[in-house]
Amino acid sequence: MASAVEEYPPADKFMDKLTSAVKMDRDSGLAMLTRLVKGVNCDEGERKHLIKLLRSQIASNFTELGNKECVMNGHFSDKKLGCLSASLILITGISDVEQEQIHQFVIQIKPDILNIMWDQDVRVRLTAGEVYGQICKILGPSVYLESKSAILEMLETEFQRNKEIEGMIKSPETPIDPTGEIASSEPHSSSSSSSPQLGMSPVTTPSNPNIMLCDVLKEATHIFQSASSPGAPAPIDVAMNLGCAQLESTLKCLQFIAKGLGTQFGPLIDMHLLELIFPSLHHQNRFIREAGFYLCATMIESGIDLKSFGKRLAKEITSGLEDFCSQSRIAAGVACRKFMMNLPQDCTEFLPIVLPRLCLCRYYMADTKFLLYSQESWKLIFAMDGPQLVGKYIDDMVRYYVEATASDNHAVREAACLCLGEIARKIDGKIVAPYVVGLMETLKRTFLDERWHVRDAACLASGSFFVNFPSQCQGLLESVFPLFFENLQFPISIVRQGAAAALANIIRAYGTAVLPMIMEKIIAGLDGIENQSSETSVNVDLQVFNPQLKYAYSPCHEANPPQPWEVGDGFMYLIGDISQISECQIYLPTLVPLVLKAAQHRSYSQHVVILETTCKIIPCIVNGIGKRPFKEYLQQCFEPIFYSIECENSMTAAAGRACLKELCTIYGPNIIRSRVELYDPRLDSMQLIIQLFWNMSCYSSPWIAQIQIYQQWEEIPNLINGFIAYFTRIPRNDQSSSKNCKDGCETFLKCVVFVGFLAILQNVVIMWKHPERPYYLTSMIIDHPEARSKFAYNLLFLLQIWLYLNAWASVAFIVFTKCIYAYVGSEVLKSLRQYNKKDKFMFVFSVNNVVQTFFKRYRSYQVLQNSFNSCFQDFWVPAHSALFSCIFIVGSYGSIRLPGLRAVVMGAVAALALLYLSLMSRKLGDLHEESTRVIQSWKIQGLRLTGKILKSMQPIHVKVGNFIDKSTPLMICQTVINITINALLSV
Template identity: 35%
Template sequence: MADQIIRELCSSQKLERDRGFHSFVKHIDSLESEDVNSLEQDVSKLFIEDSSWEKKHGGLMAAKALLTCGKSSDDFAVDMRSQALKYLDNNEFRVRIAAGETLGALCKIVGPAVYENSKSAILEGIRSNLERERLSVSSQQEQEETEKLMEKLSSSPARKSSVDAEQIFHDTAGWKSLETWMKCLQSIVDNCGHLFNDCVDQELLNLIFQALDHTNRFVRETGYYVCASLVSIGVKGKETLSLEEENAVYRHGDQFAKYMAKGLADNWSQVRLASSVATRKFLQSLPTEEAKAKFYPTLIPRMCLNRYYVAEGVRIYSQDTWRMVTDGDGKHLVEKYIDYVVSYYIEATGADNHAVREAACACIAELGSKIDRKFVRPFVPQLLEALLICFNDDSWPVRDAACVACGNFVLCFPEESRSSMPALYPLFYSNLQDNIPSVRQGAALAIANVAQVYGQESHEEILKKVKEGIEGIKNQPETTEKYSDLDKGPATYSVVKKLRDNDMDLHTDKQMYSCGSLAPKMLRGSRGGGCMDHQFRKPSEPWELADGCIHLIAELSHNPELIPTVSDLLPSLAKSASLHHYNHHVNYLETLCKQLPNIAKNLGKRYFKPHLEEFFDSIFYSITCDNALTASAASQCLNRLSGFLGPSILRGRVEQYNPRYMEMLNANQFIAPL
């Protein structure tokens, strides 16, 4: 039976190897000590020089299982230590990983002595692999593959020189066996636990920190996971260790905090996530709040920002970490360290990574809306200045976030923001006619905040802009040529994507990139790649400004002072919706149908009902159009208006206006409340 299990354990198929390992573990549990000795001899035979990598891998996995079960002999443990060290530099990745896990299993039963006896070999293995220039190519095939990748990068039109290609190669390529040496160290630390405290010295830390400073993102990522294991050793059940004498994590805490902060701001999401894992464990390893507070000025601002980071894994993990670490006191911690928080947020608005700039704008908006105003007020001019710069960003999500943040600051700090309004008005209006629908919505919300705060002094200018926007749709050209009006600039997803998706010339025999991993990074003010094609920016068209004005009318209708004035705009709005001479009129009608019930509810029946019939032609036209989104929006519009006015009232008004519309109205049986 043992022979069959070992054959499965050494199979060339992974499924069989996994099944063999589980069978081997079960088999060990059923054996007596003398039978285990015989099994040890069978396992040792797998490590002959000419055996395949599958046999060596199977032997190491079997050794790990035997060591873990607690029935293995001392001689076998000594032999497996030498075998594991031997195969840590094997050509096969899976063998190297298994060798590291075997050393970790030895540490579980023997303790840190295994590390002390292997320290020089492990640290030298990491040190010698940290620099690619020191590596010798292990095979002709590996050398050829490396040269091909370098050549491919150099020939890309996006690369201006071979230096560019070399840097990208060093940033993203695999780093031979460095990762497995690091994982071996991680396995040792995990299995030694708090006993590893005495093994933490400056030599070890310098080597790990060297990995955290490495140009290659995979090396940095692995380094932070090693750090996550290392900072966990400060925890010894629920006992309180002497911070300075016994807790190596606290003793070297300043260095750890410095590198945690660096990783939390890394340009690569995977590295940022690995650092987030290490940061959580680092803070949880410290036994008292006083011990944690020493490192809060460095870590709190970066932890805060990552709660809004665009990568979902980083964002959700950071939000969970924030709840765990602050225990519901996060707001007061931000207020306590507000100087550090504001300084980092402003610094982040100038980051090369557009995702960081977007998150920084969202965080600044949060400061205005959630933090006690007496703490934020001294920093309002600095924060607004940073947001004004982001308002002109190449990346539309950054512009959108900056616009919303400015609107929040105007609402929360009207007097402090007043001096910035001459610069803000043109920027708000620019976003109101942006190519991206969500940007137009954000601008409408921000402008409505301005109207609410500054009252009559702002109403005239804003309403004038709304009227001009709605009436300007008559100047909308019937069609737009393919690319004649496109200027270089940030990506405009909804426009450029529709225009360019089916252009075969743009998608044939072109360089491919892996989700931005090898594409040129999108720096502030640059014109380079990332995951999006932001080489084109389509100039705004009259219908887009009118579309933004619909959103703005819906927002302004919340303001009781503006209800009569907004109701006076409805005839112009209905007239603009009756124009169907341009390609995008269905998109405009979709927005109208979505917002009309909201406008009706905010204005109330008294101000809305006199203008109801003026929109019937546009609504029923939308129901019959070929655009599914517009037709659906029109159908829901009728249902919601029916819920607001009453089914019988709506039916009576429709029948009186045009009896032919009754058939379509009858098809909308469901009445949705507003």
């Protein structure tokens, strides 16, 4: 479906929107013009006609707006902005077919655009510069050549005006009248020297910069007088800001021209232009410096003659890499990257200038964005040849790095120290060796820097030199040692870590020559933590430092005396670093107890820092001392680790979790878990609770049996006697045998008795070996194994054995009763079901006898079952099921949570309990199923007499609440397993 044609307003109303004083109207008009130029939803003929009218009106407006008075006074800024933006859309959006019309349009507006570039409004100047850049792109270098002298004079005038304002700021005695005029002793000339004609415009460039300066001061005075705030800036400050903004816009306009001309601009660059631009790279205003560096980058990209101007250009743009302002540094980094990427392969004379500065920027930590950009530039430019080039120009690299250590920018000093350390690590030692002593003296000087991160970088770099050039640095060891130990006890953790790494490098370099002295200091420092006062002020170390924030803190030149915990924390980091050094590993068994002892002192608020460090170094010590030797200390490590994990300090808690995870990786999760279970004091009470429930569950069996016997002391013997009498009345030839087990349930009962015997024997042996365990009666009088010969001990020992025997006797009684009843009852019902399948002929003639026999046997068994239900359904069977379910739950929980042999025993008993529950429930459920089959099999015969009798018979139910059927075992297993899983997950 075709879209509707958009109706555009007439050309005059279109221009009213484009030149409106309301920005929203201008934006709406520009959006409408963009759609018109692209031909969106409009008739082609009307589009061309409307664009033609708009071009004509814009050109006529430029003639009016480009006159001298309008430009110099900054009038109609909104109208200028609208016309310029519309011109930019018309120039850049027209297709190739309409290039001839647009060519005529740009020729017509070119002089006025150049005049408007002098406007006082910075927005207008920038937009005019962008339009003029597009004009240069269309008409070629001739446009720039025609206006070159005027543009350069404009740029020179802006610089001169800035110098005048800076001089006035430095000399506040300069008189200024209320109108903003400068009281100068030299009278201004009423006539101005004519400048090169700018197209058709009468605007000329003033010969005296004070004329333009007066205009700026008048505008600044007007701003000052209109400000109602008492703290409003003075006119001279406003003038300075306006002057800098106009100079910045002029540089950006020149950049637009260079970008528009592209590679055609390169041959047009001469030294005069560069001499005008280079001062902007050192201007006090950061926006001007940024604009100047981006202009240099555009000129390099346009193909400037690097052989003629490269050396001076390289020196100027690399100076911006040390700029305090991040935007200026990034702009200088862009220019340097373009300079090196456009450098010919055989042109290496500029590398001594660019290479050291670009290399240093890779370590400029104060600006992460600039650091990453510099690292990417290094990879793009030098790829894998960086170390070789640094070694080739080592003299220039070292000279620049030494100069950079004295820079006013603290981040440059830090980066210089890091670069010196990189030279020691990565460059061939034969190349660096002649410079080692001088570089070490430089680093020794930077140790006294007021900034802590500079001292930290110097410490790390010194350690790299000691480990890579031990013979050359040995003479400086005595003088540098105090500086290392001073950093090792500094209030900030990052500095302590760096000093520990540097001292570890010294030990790697000199070994036993310095090791005894360092070990004495380590032991003294760890022992000193116990002297830490609890009334110390909150230390700066508790604050979180990161590369983004660390430069926001004060220099920390005059630090307080180190606290004992700070000294001990530094030595802990040193222990973690030296644990991998073979010469130090013999000292680790002595140091580990001291570390763990230091972690126990928690009377001061900063103890969380010590705990964090302890958790950090434990995995390092394990790897250094070895898994097996460290096992004797493993149990002692859990207390500080778990204390750290539960700590409110997030960094300490994270270190504790990381340490425990690392130990699980080293030793394996199962070993750590068993050790944790042995350590955790909460697990001791858990073990007692589990054992208590286990004993209660196991020893409750005889009590349940005794209670049931006392309640049914007459009914139970009658039930047993009736069951025996019933079974004996069944002829042998009518009894069926089990298909699965030839001896009925005898094998199962023998297994139960055998398991009970083994359990009793095991408990007797364990009680004999460990009578002090709290779940034995012997623990009440025995504190030591030597007291086993006492009479009370023997009495309690025998009483404990009697309890075991009584418990398993009760279990056997319950199991035998239910098992025999279930097995035999099932076989009886099977015999009744098979009774009617005998000889059909005999069945027809003796149907009355058969039916009467079946009826008597089934009715007798129903009476027997009712007696069984009345004896056991209310208490014994439910309690018995609940008891064995509890044994399974507690046994399963204990087998997972408890360590040692008890877990195995409890797991085995729990499995037997679940097996017994499911087996007994299934066999008792078979009685219901089998009785249903019996009744159904007799109903199939279809005899009238049989049907009347069977109507009065119901299936047999073994009742526990309702009754047990085929699904009861599954329900019991599901219930106890769910309870066990929930218990495990809840703790």
